[in-house]
Amino acid sequence: MVKLCSYCKERNRTPLPECPDSECFVCRGASAKLEKMADEAAGKIPQGWKSFAVSTNVPREMMAREEAVWDYGLGRSVKDDFNRRIVAALAERTGLGYDFVKADGKVVFDFAKGEARLENADLFVYGKYKKFRSDIAQSEWTCKNCNGKGCEECDFEGVKYDSVEVIIGNAAKALYGAKDAELHSSGREDVDALNLAGRPFVLELRKPDRGKLQLKALADAVNTRESGVEITDLQYVSNGEVALVSDSHFDKAYEAEMEVEGGFAHEDAGKIMALAGSMLSQRTPHRVKHRRSDLVRKRRILGLRILGEKPPKIYVLAEAGTYIKEFISGDAGRTEPSVSGALGKKAKCIKLSVVEIRDGFLGDVLGY
Ligand SMILES: [Zn+2]
Ligand SMILES: [Zn+2]
Numbered sequence: 001m002v003k004l005c006s007y008c009k010e011r012n013r014t015p016l017p018e019c020p021d022s023e024c025f026v027c028r029g030a031s032a033k034l035e036k037m038a039d040e041a042a043g044k045i046p047q048g049w050k051s052f053a054v055s056t057n058v059p060r061e062m063m064a065r066e067e068a069v070w071d072y073g074l075g076r077s078v079k080d081d082f083n084r085r086i087v088a089a090l091a092e093r094t095g096l097g098y099d100f101v102k103a104d105g106k107v108v109f110d111f112a113k114g115e116a117r118l119e120n121a122d123l124f125v126y127g128k129y130k131k132f133r134s135d136i137a138q139s140e141w142t143c144k145n146c147n148g149k150g151c152e153e154c155d156f157e158g159v160k161y162d163s164v165e166v167i168i169g170n171a172a173k174a175l176y177g178a179k180d181a182e183l184h185s186s187g188r189e190d191v192d193a194l195n196l197a198g199r200p201f202v203l204e205l206r207k208p209d210r211g212k213l214q215l216k217a218l219a220d221a222v223n224t225r226e227s228g229v230e231i232t233d234l235q236y237v238s239n240g241e242v243a244l245v246s247d248s249h250f251d252k253a254y255e256a257e258m259e260v261e262g263g264f265a266h267e268d269a270g271k272i273m274a275l276a277g278s279m280l281s282q283r284t285p286h287r288v289k290h291r292r293s294d295l296v297r298k299r300r301i302l303g304l305r306i307l308g309e310k311p312p313k314i315y316v317l318a319e320a321g322t323y324i325k326e327f328i329s330g331d332a333g334r335t336e337p338s339v340s341g342a343l344g345k346k347a348k349c350i351k352l353s354v355v356e357i358r359d360g361f362l363g364d365v366l367g368y
Contacts, residue, residue, distance in 0.1 A: 002069065007031035012066075012075035026066045029076060030058075034082060038089035041107045041116035045090075046211065050098035052090060053106040053121070056083050062111065072367045082109065102238050104211060123176065123205040123212065126237040126245065126366060128198035128359075129164055131189065132227030134351075137163040138188040161191055167229045170202055171221035177209030184246040186359075187320070194353040197252070198232060200362055202242045212236055237366065244365065249320035251302060253356035257313045258328055258339070260347040264312040271342045272314060276304040283334040295360045297321060312347075314339075317356075325349045 003019035004012065008026045021032035045052065048122035058079045066078050086109055087098045106119045131138075141161045150156040159166070169181030185201040215234040223230045248256055260268065278301050284294045303317030324337065328349045330338030339347045 002072075004069070005029065005031055007081075008066075008069070008078070011078070011081050011251060012072070013071055014069065014072045014075070015049050016069070016072050026069055027062060030062070030114070031078075031082075033114060034085055034109070035089060036281040037109055037116040037357055038086060038093060039115070041109070041118070042093035044116075044118050045094055045096070045105075045107070047103040048211070049094075049096055051103045052094070053100045053103035054086050054090070054098065055106050055119075056086060057110045057112060058082060059112045079355055081120055082111070090100060098221060101240075111307065120208045120211050122239075123178070124210055124239055124241060125172070125203045125205070125218065125234055126200070127203070127231045127234040128200050128293045129168065129185075129195070130198050130230040130232075130356075131164055131193075131195040131228065133162075134192045134194060134231070135161060136167070136228060137161040137165075137191045138185065139163055139165045139183060140169075141191075148247055162228075164229050167227050168201075168222050172203060172218055175210075175217055175221060176205055178205040178207060180206040182206075183351065184242045186245055186248045186250060187353055190325075190352070192352070193342055194351075197354045199354070199355045199357055200245050200248070200250075200359050202237060202245045204242065235366065241366065245362070248359070248362065251317065251319050251358045252322075252354055253303065253315065253317040253358075254324050255307060255313060255315055255353045255355050256313055256324060256328060256349045257351035259348045259350050260343065264309050266309065268312070268343050269306045269309065272306065272339055273304060275301055275337055275339065275342055277301060278337055280322065280327060280328060280338075281336050283331075285323050285331050285334065301327070315355075324352060 002025045003017050003023060004026060005021040005024035006018055008024050008031055009016060009018050022029040056079055062078060085194050090107060103121055103313060105121050107116060108119055109116050140163050141159055142148045143151065143158055143160050143258065145151050145153040148158040150158045154160055165183035168183060172178060173181050182204045183201055184204060185199060189195050219231055219234055280299045282299055283296045299319045299322040301316060301318055305315040307313040307315050318324065324334050326335040328339045328347050330340040
């Protein structure tokens with residue numbers, strides 16, 4: 001004869017007979033134990049949490065047994081019911097709100113193991129990074145030769161270059177005890193380009209052992225002379241800000257040092273300045289052709305200045321997505337007009353720095 005505990009009987013609105021909690025056909029006493037688990041969980045929630053999320057793990061067999069009972073009267077599912085009771089029980093015990101998206105952490109009720117445990121929420125840290133070295137990539141750059149295992153070609157490090165992502169990510173993983181870190185950013189600079197302006201990013205930290213630490217600790221860990229990377233404007237944000245940052249495209253200003261075939265003549269300055277305000281047609285550069293689709297983009301040169309003639313150096317403010325090296329070289333006719341074309345002799349960018357990223361609206365949205 002199928003018998004149920006008082007909770008399961010009530011939930012299923014069934015005429016089946018009642019029995020002691022531990023003998024319940026459906027939950028084997030889990031329903032009654034829930035309140036005790038809530039006591040346990042509430043005691044573990046650290047001070048400083050403003051809200052919590054809940055994850056309920058109900059064994060598959062329990063749900064299967066419940067379906068059998070539905071032949072005798074249809075009620076709410078055990079998982080749904082447990083969820084509601086857990087949220088109510090925790091809210092009552094802690095005075096905290098329930099917030100699935102912005103919670104400081106998740107309370108996991110594991111009814112297979114009969115225990116409740118806490119998991120810190122994944123963390124999202126907004127900031128801006130500068131890059132002072134011309135030998136580091138933005139994102140982790142796995143060695144293609146060995147696929148990250150380590151070989152002679154990569155000095156047995158598994159990566160081709162140091163990267164901003166790994167430098168910030170490793171520091172953050174160590175501080176927070178996180179399993180995984182990923183850098184989301186708006187665009188990127190080339191490995192050999194410097195970024196003196198500060199590019200917006202959101203660092204995603206998965207499964208951290210610790211919650212929201214003071215962000216100064218992260219800045220101190222990253223901003224060392226050796227790292228060649230500096231992070232500023234740090235603040236905790238929510239998941240939603242990842243898309244805001246990585247989908248945004250900003251106009252940028254650069255300083256580019258050039259090499260001009262046959263030398264830079266004084267009248268060359270005027271020829272270059274004639275390109276100010278021009279609309280470029282940029283066919284996908286030869287050097288990135290293998291990973292970008294081959295098409296022609298229209299991008300405007302918004303500002304142009306001659307910074308020096310020996311060596312020739314220019315300031316370029318350009319629309320988001322402009323390829324500056326190709327604006328200078330012309331990329332064998334793939335970019336027009338170009339500095340090379342205007343001068344009538346080959347010009348090449350030998351040093352490129354991002355000096356400004358026009359990201360003003362982000363500050364308005366994020367409120368810094
Ligand atoms: Zn039961
Ligand atoms: Zn390798």
